[in-house]
Amino acid sequence: MxxxxxxxxxxxxxxxxxxxxxxxxxxxxxxxxxxxxxxxxxxxxxxxxxxxxxxxxxxxxxxxxxxxxxxxxxxxxxxxxxxxxxxxxxxxxxxxxxxxxxxxxxxxxxxxxxxxxxxxxxxxxxxxxxxxxxxxxxxxxxxxxxxxxxxxxxxxxxxxLSSIAYNTNLVKPEDAPKSFADLLDPKWAGKMVKGHPAYSGTIMTATFQMVRELGWDYFEKLAKQRVMQVQSSTDPPKKLSLGERAVMADGNEYGIVLLKEAGQPVEPVYPTEGTPTIxxxxxxxxxxxxxxxxxxxxxxxxxxxxxxxxxxxxxxxxxxxxxxxxxxxRKISDIKLMKEDAAGVEKMTDEIKSRYAKLFKV
The missing domain is CATH 3.40.190.10 (Periplasmic binding protein-like II)
Incomplete structure (x- = not known):
């Protein structure tokens, strides 16, 4: 295997x-x-x-x-x-x-x-x-x-995977978020970037898994953190590497890995609650x-x-x-993962789009 x-x-x-x-x-x-x-x-x-x-x-x-x-x-x-x-x-x-x-x-x-x-x-x-x-x-x-x-x-x-990440020029490793819950700390207000589930299938799938595990309550609190909203899951890693934001709240992990391998100041974080899988x-x-x-x-x-x-x-x-x-x-077998459920995503797609748009005003 x-x-x-x-x-x-x-x-x-x-x-x-x-x-x-x-x-x-x-x-x-x-x-x-x-x-x-x-x-x-x-x-x-x-x-x-x-x-x-x-x-x-x-x-x-x-x-x-x-x-x-x-x-x-x-x-x-x-x-x-x-x-x-x-x-x-x-x-x-x-x-x-x-x-x-x-x-x-x-x-x-x-x-x-x-x-x-x-x-x-x-x-x-x-x-x-x-x-x-x-x-x-x-x-x-x-x-x-x-x-x-x-x-x-x-x-x-x-x-x-859709992971968290941070810019190593802007955040010290000891201060970096370790979990999704950490992103709700007021110190990250105005310093985060994330993708949009109405555009990106990665973010749609990740949002479903996070709603299932953390509840809409979590997104209600995250929406108050003045998060920069971009479209594709490929965009947050780029914004992070450019230093436009210090922390990536979601986005594709492989983009971060490739940027890090190319010498860019980024580091992936696999949240303690589990990392959404796509x-x-x-x-x-x-x-x-x-x-x-x-x-x-x-x-x-x-x-x-x-x-x-x-x-x-x-x-x-x-x-x-x-x-x-x-x-x-890093091997995927070493990472705690959130479980996929495409049928669940299919049933909740319209709800996710509408509730997300209201919460983040996008």
């Missing part, structure tokens, strides 16, 4: 508009159910698939990954398979969710493959019949059932305009080689059993 498995084994439009009254599937059913007859057999990357994908010459990826990350991934695929261009359309996951819904409502079929930082989106897309089944041998053999859809509609491409699944749309290129990209993305390459340069975590942590980085 890899580090993620060790850790996890024990641990615009409203959502209703998009679902149109359909019954959402629970995450436990989506990932953990026994495989059913409808699931397709595992496939490999064949010369025939490569040839068909090359003739299509393009794959369109909608992704919430930081743009430089998505583009680097795209360039790696293009180098592996010359003649197939990767068009990366990057936005926050909540915006991507709205975009897909609007495109489908308008009869636009532009996206081939999508990766979201809000796993609950795949509950909706699967319910609506918008996803195409495709399972590779890597996914079937090396991904635990909790991290792959039994019907082959999607698989967890990456896992990452899964990023990837799936293919049934209406993909470049279906063979989409299948090739999905297959390539979940190979051991690509997964190892991806986590090495992004400082995220893989659920592929053969992938190992990069030496020198």
């Amino acid at each position: 890899n580090d993620v498995e060790d850790a996890m084994n024990g641990t615009g439009l409203s959502r209703r508009d998009v679902l149109k009254g359909s019954t959402a599937l629970a995450l436990g059913a989506v990932f953990a159910s026994p495989a059913r007859a409808a699931a397709p057999p595992p496939e490999t990357i064949t010369p025939q698939l490569i040839d068909a994908a090359t003739k299509e010459a393009k794959v369109v990826l909608y992704s919430s990954m930081d743009l430089p990350v998505g583009e680097k991934l795209g360039k790696a695929f293009e180098a592996k398979y010359p003649g197939i261009a990767v068009q990366v359309e990057r936005a926050g996951s909540e915006r991507l969710f709205q975009r897909v819904a609007q495109e489908f409502a308008s009869g636009i079929r532009a996206v081939d493959v999508i990766n979201s930082s809000d796993a609950s989106h795949f509950i909706s897309w699967k319910s609506n019949g918008w996803l195409a089944p495709f399972v590779t041998e890597d996914i079937a053999q090396h991904f635990l059932p909790d991290y792959r859809d039994p019907d082959g509609m999607f698989a967890t491409t990456r896992i990452w 899964s990023g699944p990837t799936g293919i749309f049934a209406t993909a305009p470049h279906p063979n290129a989409a299948r090739l990209f999905q297959a390539w993305l979940h190979t051991r080689e690509t997964q190892q390459f991806f986590i090495d340069f992004t400082a995220q975590y893989s659920v592929h059993a053969q992938v190992q942590s990069k030496p020198g980085r």
